Amino acid sequence: MSTSKSGSGYVEKGQDYQRDQNYITDRITADGDSRWPVEAGRYRLVIARACPWANRAAIVRRLLGLEQAISMGICGPTHDERSWTFDLDPDGRDPVLGYERLQQAFFARDPEYPRGITVPAMVDVPTGAVVTNDFKQMTLDFSSEWTAFHRDGAPDLYPEHLRAEMDEVIERIFTEVNNGVYRCGFAGSQRAYDQAYQRLWTAMDWLEERLSTRRFLMGETITEADVRLFTTLARFDPVYHGHFKANRNKLTELPALWGYARDLFQTPGFGDTTDFPQIKEHYYVVHADINPTQIIPMGPDTSVWLTPHGREELGGRPFGDGTPPGPPIEGEVIPPEHGPGGIGHR
Structure with a gap:
């Protein structure tokens, strides 16, 4: 049966759309034992304003006042089969990561990364490697793990x-x-x-x-x-x-x-x-x-x-x-x- 890829999922001919939900599920935590500890300035949130899942991360970051703790890279609204690109930036490169394509951060994590290149993604700036693209957990962690860097007056989004x-x-x-x-x-x-x-x-x-x-x-x-x-x-x-x-x-x-x-x-x-x-x-x-x-x-x-x-x-x-x-x-x-x-x- 033929299969076509659409969005971040696939469709088998005559069947329902299935979203690919196999993400990199590493978490950035404040427990002191994490491979990825909460640390201001270490991570870069990469989004595209066009994407609803990435838009969520941008909103939560704004509401909690995490702009100074987590920098943000913004991809352009379109992409090809390979990856989202930083075509909005001068010379088409993210000014912090130096990448032209978000794909490069995924390949820095795994040179043979087999799945879709998705936003939002949290990237470890020192290594240039993606930490997680698990958009569901990402915003919950902004609320629960990054509290030391919340602004005064930040709302409790997950009471x-x-x-x-x-x-x-x-x-x-x-x-x-x-x-x-x-x-x-x-x-x-x-x-x-x-x-x-x-x-x-x-x-x-x-x-x-x-x-x-x-x-x-x-x-x-x-x-x-x-x-x-x-x-x-x-x-x-x-x-x-x-x-x-x-x-x-x-x-x-x-x-x-x-x-x-x-x-x-x-x-x-x-x-x-x-x-x-x-x-x-x-x-x-x-x-x-x-x-x-x-x-x-x-x-x-x-x-x-x-x-x-x-x-x-x-x-x-x-x-x-x-x-x-x-x-x-x-x-x-x-x-x-x-x-x-x-x-x-x-």
Whole structure:
């Protein structure tokens, strides 16, 4: 049976999309016995703003104030079969690692690394070798292992008393929504697509109901669960609705989810890490099997992300007893033309 690779997964002809979840699962920890100890300045987080999984890591890093402890390299929005590339940097090289391709960090770890080259990735700067690309654990470790370097007023994104319920919510969001849109977009048959579509919208209806009575997924404050849902919602109307055929409704037609998404977008750390032109360029150019012409659509109008959301009526305090992060640091600011209402694909 023929198999094609799509995104970070594969599709067997006529079957469901399967995400490759075999990551490098090493962890950077503060226990003193780790091969990879928490150490300010030692590691570089490599992301691409186009990627929803990498966007999560950028948001959590911002919310916790880890910018000075963990530097960040940013790949361009498109890549070839080999790797993400640092084509946004002068001379096409990451200024810290000296690499042209993220692939070089994976090969520094294992010269015969056999799997996909994915973002986000944490790279050990002294050796130039990737430590982990396990995006699910990475952000949890930012919250739990890097506490010595959190900013004053950093929120608790993974509170102990909510973890049991939050883990269930996070898992359902991942399987049914974060990955659910990919199952729609890369379905190998009409049957597989129909099933994926029904699963996605069952979950979206559940989220719409849940968020109609609470400001955030776990209640009154922002948590890791909100970060994980937001990056899919930010891409929903620009990409997933049309490109992935997840088109029962637009996000803007779902009152609770749309208000919630705008509430987060207008919160420091969320909208200021979201680059709409790079998001669209990635999906419409890289996924040539879905979009053979590689034409990038002009719409939708992203200025609507700045309209009033009214979610304050539900109460809550986004940062709990903490405070919002300050402005993005130099070199990490989204250009105004790439923000809400901006023009141009690049």
